[in-house]
Amino acid sequence: VASVRKIAERAGVSISTVSRALNNDTAVSAKTRSRILAIANSVGYVATVGRRTTNNIGLAFTGESSLADPFDSAVLQGVMRGLDEARFDLSILNLQRDKERDETYTQFFMRKSVRGVLLRTTAESRDVCTDIAHEAFPHVVISERFEEPSTNFIDGESRQDSERAVDYLIALGHRRIAFAMHNVSDRDHEDRFEGYRSALATAKIAFDSRLVFRQRCTLAGGATMMNLVTSMGRPPTAIYFADPLLAVGAVNRAHELGLSIPRELSVVGFDDTDARFSVHPTLTAVCQDTAALGFEAALWLTRRVGNGPTNGTLRRTLPTFFEINRSTAPPLVQTEGAVGLHESDGDPVAAPETPDDAATVH
Amino acid sequence: VASVRKIAERAGVSISTVSRALNNDTAVSAKTRSRILAIANSVGYVATVGRRTTNNIGLAFTGESSLADPFDSAVLQGVMRGLDEARFDLSILNLQRDKERDETYTQFFMRKSVRGVLLRTTAESRDVCTDIAHEAFPHVVISERFEEPSTNFIDGESRQDSERAVDYLIALGHRRIAFAMHNVSDRDHEDRFEGYRSALATAKIAFDSRLVFRQRCTLAGGATMMNLVTSMGRPPTAIYFADPLLAVGAVNRAHELGLSIPRELSVVGFDDTDARFSVHPTLTAVCQDTAALGFEAALWLTRRVGNGPTNGTLRRTLPTFFEINRSTAPPLVQTEGAVGLHESDGDPVAAPETPDDAATVH
């Protein structure tokens, strides 16, 4: 097992110096400090509790924490399953709150007695992940992707199925297909956007930026999106929503507007969990097994820290899947070059003149 | 600060004996062991990491863990906020997996270096909570209620607002009101059931056990419930669902059956988070601020362990609230003694003869 003594030996310094480096004592040269911390990471040093060694994996958010949303909730569930076999406990850390300014990430994590850390990140705080990777502290970033070769990550690949989803809408006969995404830049949403554009390109449908909507990913954002769409002069006949809450909010607003899905508007959603089954009609959606991301990340990390010395990197991309449910159908009005043929099985309902027209039921 | 030395002094034994008691060494009499552990709890002993004292609060499930569901997810969010001020980290523990059979709860938690524990429990594993309370280890049970006076808990009171909700349905003119609850006994659901019954009693409406449904609390459970109701000879005109997933599943199934809510059926749901806004029509519901349960529990516990010696118990009940949205209206057919008067603002839609009648849209 790793101890200050072993680190001291390897570094050719006294145990005092090792202790000082670990505890960020100012009386250590920056050079020896970083050499010692690198060795500490390579031998998998952990603080002891009394005489026992701890068995904790940390979970940290490099930006705003978001444990309440369904995505992180699913990640957490997967993580707990992944830690189970090796009997690790999960310690939820608050980097922003507790990390001292002049302390390295390694020092912080060692002070918190975690042997490895699972990271959730945002576009603006990605460099925290690469910094941790450069320090060589055991880590996996969940649901991001990095060029930087020492950064371990696992993410979902949604570009391809996004393209497939839009292909499917095109095959049904849709030509005016809108796309709704998060208002702040996000790699996942960019992937989906790329899939959307490349499907249009392949089908030789001109890209129209007026059909791209950026909204806050909330139910209200989805409702707003639907209001915008129905007030357009020439509305789209189908929309691909790159986020579950956007899709759910939009579908419910459609009900209020008296707009029939999929008859008058086809909707493809994105699903991180099982939100697609929580509305009527159930959503055709590109789906991601979010718990699997957490599970695989946690399992890899327990192995990584269990085997002592470094063993390889994790750079993994899990496939999404495309699921056809009840929210997609051929468009009401056939457009030029339609592939599908729509056989109406009921009276077509005219779209309301104004959005509020059919909003109130009693 | 608490140390083995201090505990030894108070107990009138050597530090060796204290150490043995804490580590569950067999060579300590049961009597001295429990005396020492009681003192350890009363002085707030925690294992040290190196020379530092740890600042962890544990979260443990006495039964099946359920971190993935929206309820626990909301609890967790509140807990994190509650731990923030005192700068505690949360350690998610697995009691079933890691607690040794012959080890006390206090020994287990001290081994895990947590200074207090937040508990989530089930009807079958409630005694674990009272056992922990009897050991006097700092704890709060979240969302349960105990007669046992040393058990700290915080829960929501949903009986009264459940009664109010059913009163409201009665005031709208409903007389045949069904109730749907969890299939396994659960105190929360029993509370809501009591509220339902007492509202009926007050209005002198005979209780009819055929209108009480016990289902698994899932979307599918809600759908099944709706199938059952529509196949009844004399279906209810309103239903109170004691669970969010049941309500959401039922509302979506109603859409599939072509059953109009609230025109043909009024629905009152229960909401732990914001599920009531995720369906159409938005649900009239009895609502609980679940994050607040976690927040208050965590805040109290940090104060309890922060102040060293024991200071009081926590026995707190947070009120729910009743929120009227769009899923409730007067019944179509007025029954004897109705209070409200239903002014229809559209063509009444006949209930389908068979459930599948209107199920498929394309």
Add this chain to the structure above:
DNA sequence: CTGAAAGCGCTTACAG
């Protein structure tokens, strides 16, 4: 900035 040595909090053979 570093090491040798004293010391702290705890654990654990050893003795009874």
Add this chain to the structure above:
DNA sequence: CTGAAAGCGCTTACAG
């Protein structure tokens, strides 16, 4: 079953 004492892993004045 218990304590006195040795020991472990770490930290920290002290000296240079």
